[in-house]
Amino acid sequence: MLSTLRYYSDYLFAVIGYFYGRAFRSAMNTLTPIESRLRLSPLVYRVLGANPGPFTLRGTNTYLVGTGKSRVLIxxxxxxxxxxxxxxxxxxxxxxxxCIICTHWHEDHVGGIKDVINKVIGKPVPVYKFKRTDAPEDSSKYHYVEDGYVIKTEGATLRLLSTPGHTMEHMAVYLEEENTIFSGDCILGEGTTIFEDLYIYMQSLHKLLEMKPSRIYPGHGPVVENPLEKIKEYISHRNQREQQILDVLHSSKTASSMQITNEIYKARVKLAALSNVNHHISKLLKENKIEKIGIDNYRLITAAE
Incomplete structure (x- = not known):
């Protein structure tokens, strides 16, 4: 049974990846150009990962932070x-x-650690990261720290912030001297991100909104110069999608995840959209706004209940 589930899960992600790839090839020309190297402020220098793709956009943004001879790499x-x-x-x-800070475990953010240490740094340095609790990882590579940990280098004070949702151990990095945030993949420079848990992802968005940063340095895409507007846009987008799901359940009384998907995404790739709908369903279940009936049917919980 487990092997069958893994097969269909792998197949689903392969199909989603195919359609994302096809969409990316047609959309690549519309993405904002990103320079391979660019100083963004007196404290921040962006180096593009030279790894364009359907999930990385123009590539992964990595950042050198500090003003002296010693820099921190994000x-x-x-x-x-x-x-x-x-x-x-x-x-x-x-x-x-x-030292190196890794915002989360995805390969386009941690995959270059070995090359950077061996080919650029030339000696071991601490690689700071939050520990995964949802799956094992090679702990020998990392120096695990917790929410609120502070890293200092000349000219820069960096505070590590727990912002789970995109991944369960995702972090953002707050640069105190600028009141700016390195958002990893919690917020992108253009488009919206994917997530493992929408319920806690929304909490992370509200956390960043409350900080009122003056600028966001994202993991992919251009610098976000209007951060409060961008964060509110992300929150609004998810709330609108959630309301669409609730409207479907209100009109149909009960519906499966695929029926909901077909109603909302009438002209979209359904397998990719289904994953998105299931994340919203999971959030609504946690909030006791809907209930599950049988294997894959859902209905609204009314105030009287």
Missing amino acids: DTGEPNVQQYIDDLREALDGCEIS
Whole structure:
């Protein structure tokens, strides 16, 4: 039974990946151009991961932070990307990397750790990350820390913030001197992100909104110069989708996840949309707004109940 479920799960993700890839190829020309290396502020230098793709957009944004000879690197891109290694060396311009911060476990953020350490730094340095609780990982690579941990380098104070949802151990990084946030994949420079748990993802969005950052440096896409507007846009988008699901259940009394998907996404790739709907259903179940009937049917919980 488990092997069958894994087969269909793998098949589903393969199909979703195919359609994302096809959409990406047609949409690539509409993405905002990202320079391979660019100083964004006196404290922040962005180095593009040189790994464009359907989930990475123009590539993973990695960041060098600080003003002295010693810099902090946020995220590392993917493995075996020599262009990124060359660009990172150029951006350092004789400076050193004292430590690495990884916002989450996805390969396009942690995959380049080995290459950066071996080819750029030349010696072991701490790699700070939050620990996964949902799955095992190679703990020998990381120096695990917790929410609120502070890393200092010349000119910069970085506070690590728990922002789960995109992944369960996802972090954002707050740069105190600028009142800016490195958002990882919690917020992107363009488009919306995917998530493992919508319920806690929404909590993370509200957490960042309450901080009122002046700027967001995202894991992919251009710098967000209107951060409060962007965060509110993300929250509004999810709330609108949730209301559509509630409206379907109100009119139909009961419906399966695929029936809901067919009603909302009339002209979209249904398998990709189904995953999104299931995340919303999971959130609504946790909030006791709907209840599950049988294997895959749902109905509204009324105030009288």
